[in-house]
Every structure is written in C-alpha cells, then in structure tokens.
Amino acid sequence: MPHLGSTVHLRALAAATLRPRQTTPPRRPPSAERVVIVSASVGAGHDGAAAELERRLVASGLTVDRFDLLDVLPARLGRLVRDGYHRLLVRAPWAYQRIYSSTERAGGGGLLARTLLRSAEERLLRALPADTGAVVSTYPGASRVLGNLRLDGRLPAPVLTYLTDFSVHPLWVADGVDVHLALHAVPAAQARAAGARDVRVCGPVADPRFRPVAAPERAAARARFGLPENAPLALLVAGSWGVGPVRQVARDLRDCGAAVPLVVCGRNGTLADQLRADGIEHVHGWVDDMPGLMHAADVLVQNAGGLTSLEAFAAGLPVASYGCIPGHGLTNAAALDEAGVAAWIRDPAQLKHVLGELIDGPRGLLQREAGLALFAGNPHGPDRGPATETAGICRTGTGPLTAAPAARRTTRPAARRLATTTALACAVWAGAVGTAVATTESGPGLMHAIGQGFDLDNPGHAHHAGHLSHEGYAKGRHA
Incomplete structure (x- = not known):
C-alpha cells in the first residue's frame, strides 16, 4: 500500500487542551474554511481515503485537521477494538461474518457498540477547532458519533460521510449526517435504501501516482x-x-x-x-x-x-x-x-x-x-469530486439538517430481537483480544468453543481460524 501520511493521535487527550495537527496552505491567513476529517486506523483503507481527501482539500485552499476515532475512545479502548477486529479476521472469520450479518439485518450496531461510540462524543467535540466549517467521516463509527452530535445541536458544522466502499453496511448511514458522498450509483442506491437522504455520487479519490502507463x-x-x-x-x-x-x-x-x-x-x-x-x-x-x-x-x-x-x-x-x-x-x-x-x-x-x-x-x-x-466525473460536472463537494459545503453550508432529531430511525422489532445476538457478538469480539481465549497454533482453543455456542443457526459448524473453504467465502450473505 502507498504511504498514508500522518494521522493525529488523541491518546493524550485531556479535557479541552487537545489541538490536532493542522495542514494549512502557505500564505493563506486563518479563516473559517477549515475541514476536519475523522478516520480510523482499522486496516489502511479508511486512513488512505482520508489522506488523499486531505491532500486535495489542502490543494484547494482549505485548512485541514485529521483525527483517528480510535484514539478518541477512552481508556485505550480504540486499541482493543482494532486488535479485536484483526484477531477476528485472522482467527475466526466465520464469527466476523455472523457479526456483520446480524448488524446488517438490525440496521446498525447493538447497545454495547452504541455505548462505546457515545463515550467518544464529548471528547471529539472538545477536540474540534472552533472555526470548523465542515466535518468529514471516512469510517462508520465516526459517522455515528458525528451524527449524534449534529442531531443534538452540539455540532453546528455540517457533517459529510465519504463512503469508502462499494457496498454500504447500514452502520455507514447515521442519522444527523447531512450528506453522504458515494463512489458510484450502486453504493448510492444502497445508502438511500438504508435511510440516507442527501446522497451524491462523486466518484473515488486515489493518489495521482495511480494512473495508466505506457x-x-x-x-x-x-x-x-x-x-x-x-x-x-x-x-x-x-x-x-x-x-x-x-x-x-x-x-x-x-x-x-x-x-x-x-x-x-x-x-x-x-x-x-x-x-x-x-x-x-x-x-x-x-x-x-x-x-x-x-x-x-x-x-x-x-x-x-x-x-x-x-x-x-x-x-x-x-x-x-x-x-x-x-x-x-x-x-x-x-x-x-x-x-x-x-x-x-x-x-x-x-x-x-x-x-x-x-x-x-x-x-x-x-x-x-x-x-x-469512475474518475472522469459525474453528471454534475467533471470537477464535482469528493474534495470539491466538501469544499463547497464548507464554504456555503448545506441548509437544513437532512434528519431532524424527531426523525431518528425507530428501532424495528427485528432489530430489538437481534440486540442480544449483537451484544454477544461484541462480547466475542472483545474476547478475541485476549490471548487466553484466542485460537492457538496447536488447536482451536476456547475461542472455537465460544463460537460453537454462538453459531445458533448451525450448531455443528466446524470451521475455525484460517480453514474456511472457497465455497464458504463465496456463499456469504447470498447463500
């Protein structure tokens, strides 16, 4: 992967003293034309999109600050989330599939996930510069945090979610987010189906070094x-x-x-x-x-x-x-x-x-x-990419909120029935962080035993770390 550049680390966050790294165009006086990007160091994709978006916004004359949401979570929980996610993918990918599917059907995360994200709201709000003109999320959890701040009236600046993937999990679509920027009509349609209102097809961003060559x-x-x-x-x-x-x-x-x-x-x-x-x-x-x-x-x-x-x-x-x-x-x-x-x-x-x-x-x-x-523009014109849309919203605003507090999506009965399942999934996720429950080289260990109990639809499920067949991967949610 290409070098992704530095990301602000907020582990030393203390009350209101934090201020992020600032990337300011030369010879430009401070102004309200400031964009804050909130990403997450889960893999490299979310940070990679944030880094390229930052580069383009700076080139267009805006001041840009960038935060890592995982560093905003209290008590170093961000590291546990990142490590737990990594362990799930490596050691128990079938458990990750079950978590993904259950939260997809429920339209979002369970109580534990919501509580975890709520804990980041005030910390992130204190970190935002007073002259922030717009905030962009490149990570679903960040969209949830920012959307709640916007709905509650604590964040006056418009919030945009840049959908970094071609498929849109419901966690990406958060009430309170003003605009969702999509790569293509397919993810745009998925975002609208998940409840997003103002969805704009802007295409992807990529480092300019990625280009056709002779x-x-x-x-x-x-x-x-x-x-x-x-x-x-x-x-x-x-x-x-x-x-x-x-x-x-x-x-x-x-x-x-x-x-x-x-x-x-x-x-x-x-x-x-x-x-x-x-x-x-x-x-x-x-x-x-x-x-x-x-x-x-x-x-x-x-x-x-x-x-x-x-x-x-x-x-x-x-x-x-x-x-x-x-x-x-x-x-x-x-x-x-x-x-x-x-x-x-x-x-x-x-x-x-x-x-x-x-x-x-x-x-x-x-x-x-x-x-x-995908990089040649869209029906709104050849220059209406994600950075241009973001800059325009920062400078002009978006008008009324796309979702008022009273319009929060209500929890469907199916979502309530899945709350216990999702909470258990989160518990498995958290448990994967500790080596005492992780799958070992010599055997499946306790993690596999937990998984057997968690696999409610298939008690005889026998897959564990690294042994899923091609057929198991290919079926996925279309099975």
Whole structure:
C-alpha cells in the first residue's frame, strides 16, 4: 500500500487542551474554511481515503485537521477494538461474518457498540477547532458519533460521510449526517435504501501516482522489482494486514497457469514466509511503491474490495475478486460485480478462464474503461469530486439538517430481537483480544468453543481460524 501520511493521535487527550495537527496552505491567513476529517486506523483503507481527501482539500485552499476515532475512545479502548477486529479476521472469520450479518439485518450496531461510540462524543467535540466549517467521516463509527452530535445541536458544522466502499453496511448511514458522498450509483442506491437522504455520487479519490502507463514505464517497473519481462502477472493483495485465504489463492493462481502470482502481504511477515516456503517466487511485505507494482501487473486479484481496488481502477488495471474475506469482502465483491468494474470469481474452476479474459480479452478492456470512468466525473460536472463537494459545503453550508432529531430511525422489532445476538457478538469480539481465549497454533482453543455456542443457526459448524473453504467465502450473505 502507498504511504498514508500522518494521522493525529488523541491518546493524550485531556479535557479541552487537545489541538490536532493542522495542514494549512502557505500564505493563506486563518479563516473559517477549515475541514476536519475523522478516520480510523482499522486496516489502511479508511486512513488512505482520508489522506488523499486531505491532500486535495489542502490543494484547494482549505485548512485541514485529521483525527483517528480510535484514539478518541477512552481508556485505550480504540486499541482493543482494532486488535479485536484483526484477531477476528485472522482467527475466526466465520464469527466476523455472523457479526456483520446480524448488524446488517438490525440496521446498525447493538447497545454495547452504541455505548462505546457515545463515550467518544464529548471528547471529539472538545477536540474540534472552533472555526470548523465542515466535518468529514471516512469510517462508520465516526459517522455515528458525528451524527449524534449534529442531531443534538452540539455540532453546528455540517457533517459529510465519504463512503469508502462499494457496498454500504447500514452502520455507514447515521442519522444527523447531512450528506453522504458515494463512489458510484450502486453504493448510492444502497445508502438511500438504508435511510440516507442527501446522497451524491462523486466518484473515488486515489493518489495521482495511480494512473495508466505506457509500455516503457511498465517495463521499467518490472525491471525495478525483478519481475519477468513478458509473463502475465497477477498482483494478489490482501490489505495492510494480509488477511484471508491468501496462501490458497496464491497456489490457485500459480497452478491454474493463467498468470504468475505477485503477492503483497502487507505487514504480515508470517504470511510472507509461508508463501516463500510454498514456492511462490514473487512475494513482498509492506510496499511503498504500490503504483509501481500495479504498473508492472496485468490484473489485480483482491479479497476485500477497499482502497486497493480503487487504486487499480485509477491505474487502468482490471480487477478480480476471489477468495474474499467475510462481511464487507463479500458484499463489496457483489457490489463491484453489479457495477461492472470487477469480476467476482466464486468457483476456482473459473479462475483460469476469467483471468485470461481480463488479461487479454475484451472483458479486460471493458473493465479498464469502466474503472477509469469512475474518475472522469459525474453528471454534475467533471470537477464535482469528493474534495470539491466538501469544499463547497464548507464554504456555503448545506441548509437544513437532512434528519431532524424527531426523525431518528425507530428501532424495528427485528432489530430489538437481534440486540442480544449483537451484544454477544461484541462480547466475542472483545474476547478475541485476549490471548487466553484466542485460537492457538496447536488447536482451536476456547475461542472455537465460544463460537460453537454462538453459531445458533448451525450448531455443528466446524470451521475455525484460517480453514474456511472457497465455497464458504463465496456463499456469504447470498447463500
């Protein structure tokens, strides 16, 4: 992944003394044209979108401050949330799928999650500069916190949510948020279905280094990374954490013969060692020159549908979703497929054929065009991107709130019935943080026992860490 830049850390937050890092254009006096971006260091995608949005807003002449919501949570709870989420994805992905599905059906998180986010409201409000003109969230939890502050009349500045994914979980849509900015018509429709009122299709943001290149630059990129000159290359990514069935996918890519696998493991050094032991020749850890790798590759194979997919679209690289992680990985794969910008390969038997079409066939050409078109503007004009919309709202406001306090969504009976399930899911999540309950290398441990009890619909469920089949990933919520 590309370097994401610094994010304000609020762990030392004390009463009203905190002030965030400020990024101010040179030779511009202080003004009310200030935007605050609230992200979260959960993986790298939310921070990556925030960093690029910050760069563009600063270039347009605004002052920008950036916060990490996890640092606002009291008592270092943010670190526990981040580590718990990571452990779930690595050790018990089936449990994460169940949490994701239950909160999706309920239209949002349970009581425990709401209480946790409520604890951040006053702390974040005290951190916001007095001259804040607009606040942008790139993380669902931040949208909930900011929406509540807006509804209660404590935050006068308009709030925008930048939907960083192609699929929109109901947690993304918070009452009190003035505007939701969507990448494409597909996530825009999902946001409206979840209750968002003012939804604007603005397209994605990506570092300008991600761009199509000609043959000489492509050859130079391959030489720089020591890659084959002429063989087709499939760039396999799994986010900054290197999660999902990456080893199996890499072997599938190698064995199908459609392309040579080129794997980026993020910060997962153990995964990199395992792949090299499997005989995968081209393996990288954390990569600062991700644009260069994309310039060298012929197709991107991804499992989460986040920022890296958008960067591939900007680089003119066709994208395939395969071996997707549970939850947002599956829903993003479905949304990308519906939008026509990425192929979703559900069956390993289809891998060679689909990759061949993407690398050398008309399907690849069509997907390259569709991906690049995301960055070519929208019906409101070629310059109406997320940064332009944000700058305009900061300078002019949005008018009345899109949702008044009296218009808060009421809890449906189904949501109330799921409250206990969601609370239990959160308990499993929290429990995953402690090594005493985490799955161990020698056996499933207590975490698996908890999971057996949690799997109410399938008491005989026997999957545990790292052993989900391709079929299990492909079915997801469409099973």
